[in-house]
Amino acid sequence: xxxxxxxxxxxxxxxxxxxxxxxxxxxxxxxxxxxxxxxxxxxxxxxxxxxxxxxxxxxxxxxxxxxxxxxxxxxxxxxxxxxxxxxxxxxxxxxxxxxxxxxxxxxxxxxxxxxxxxxxxxxxxxxxxxxxxxxxxxxxxxxxxxxxxxxxxxxxxxxxxxxxxxxxxxxxxxxxxxxxxxxxxxxxxxxxxxxxxxxxxxxxxxxxxxxxxxxxxxxxxxxxxxxxxxxxxxxxxxxxxxxxxxxxxxxxxxxxxxxxxxxxxxxxxxxxxxxxxxxxxxxxxxxxxxxxxxxxxxxxxx
Numbered sequence: 001x002x003x004x005x006x007x008x009x010x011x012x013x014x015x016x017x018x019x020x021x022x023x024x025x026x027x028x029x030x031x032x033x034x035x036x037x038x039x040x041x042x043x044x045x046x047x048x049x050x051x052x053x054x055x056x057x058x059x060x061x062x063x064x065x066x067x068x069x070x071x072x073x074x075x076x077x078x079x080x081x082x083x084x085x086x087x088x089x090x091x092x093x094x095x096x097x098x099x100x101x102x103x104x105x106x107x108x109x110x111x112x113x114x115x116x117x118x119x120x121x122x123x124x125x126x127x128x129x130x131x132x133x134x135x136x137x138x139x140x141x142x143x144x145x146x147x148x149x150x151x152x153x154x155x156x157x158x159x160x161x162x163x164x165x166x167x168x169x170x171x172x173x174x175x176x177x178x179x180x181x182x183x184x185x186x187x188x189x190x191x192x193x194x195x196x197x198x199x200x201x202x203x204x205x206x207x208x209x210x211x212x213x214x215x216x217x218x219x220x221x222x223x224x225x226x227x228x229x230x231x232x233x234x235x236x237x238x239x240x241x242x243x244x245x246x247x248x249x250x251x252x253x254x255x256x257x258x259x260x261x262x263x264x265x266x267x268x269x270x271x272x273x274x275x276x277x278x279x280x281x282x283x284x285x286x287x288x289x290x291x292x293x294x295x296x297x298x299x300x301x302x
Contacts, residue, residue, distance in 0.1 A: 055244055057204030057279055062092035065208060065277040066099045068131065068248040070269035071107025071157055076116050079274050092280070097124055098201055100248040100264070101131025101210035101228075105154030107269040111161040111190075118189045130197035131210040131249065132228045138194060144179035145172060154269075162186070199227045202243065206279060211249035212261070215239045234261075246277060 057063060064083055069076050087095055103117060104110035120126060136150045137158065147155070147170065159166060159178065162185050166178050200222070201208040207219055212234030214226040219242060226234075235250060240260055248265030255275050256263040268274040 055205050056281060057206060059281055060093040061203070061280070062095045063203060063206070063277075063279045064095065064097050065246050065264060065279065066097065067264035067266060067275045068100065068102035068251070068268060069107070069113050069274060070102055070105060070133075070154070071110040071113055071161065072268045072272075072274060073107075073109035073112035073116055075268050075272065075274040076113055079276055080116070080120065083276070086278070095125065096127065096203070098127045098203075098208050098246075099129060100208060100246070101129045101197070102133045102248060102265075103128075103131070104137060104158045105133045105150075106157055107154075108157055109161055110158040114190045114193055118193055127201045127208070128193065128197050129201060129208060129210050130199055130228060134194060134197055135228055141179055141183055144175040147175040147178065199224050205243050206246055207241065207243040208246045210247065212247050213241055213245055215241075219243065 066076075066079065083097070097120065099117065103113050107113075117126075117128065121128070133153065136146070136153065136155065139146045140150045140155065151166075156166065159182065162182060164178060164181050164185070167174060170178060199209070200219075202219070207213070209222075209227050211226070211228055212230045213219060213222050214230060215233060215237040216239070217223075217226075229249075231250060234245075234247075238260065245261040247261060247263055250263060251265050251267035251270075252263055253266065253271070255266060255277070262277060264275045264277050266273040266275040
């Protein structure tokens, strides 16, 4: 085990700091990149006694944290295949999947994404967090006049995935009808999935959440609104939150690693890259999947 180090890898292909490492581009060809010098600088800075105290999960546990899926069932299915291969090659006493929310909207296959997640939960230990897009669909179901807000961030794609096609500019009566139709066709398993979503999850010295946390507020006193929606106040903060925050919500071209947080939302619905962070003991391994598009790699900033 690489105690106190960080690596970027394609599952099952590990490289040490300074080495080249393989990633797959859209053509499944191997491209080689070299760790950005800043990556080494940041991780070395975190390899102090303080780092070792702050960045552990229980011994024997492995966490696979998955970023915002946004209706990309194709990428999610491929990611599950990669995780399965990793588990087969490198068994763990306890492996947990943590999903950071925003499973629906924007991408074309929200219904299929939920089917995949429900099925995954029946075979693996899973934690599903709530994202702001799950908040929006719940609001629409209870208050159909919120349709315009949901539509503007990809709600139409979710309706279409359930076989519901709205007009270009639905009035209040149609909005109510659309909400009722969605409620009618939503499978019981999907309803249960939405009801069971958690606002956050803490494991060892990592705190998993969709959007982030409000600086200056203890993790135990965070408000759901911030956990689901916060942006700049969190992203611009250099505060040590007591745990390393693993989050999504703010799409970036590459997995973003800072000393107090890790952003694994790589905009799957538009970039074709669904990212997964693997954490084991005090070892954190990034896996940046590139199933479409041409840009691959991971950038760390301090």
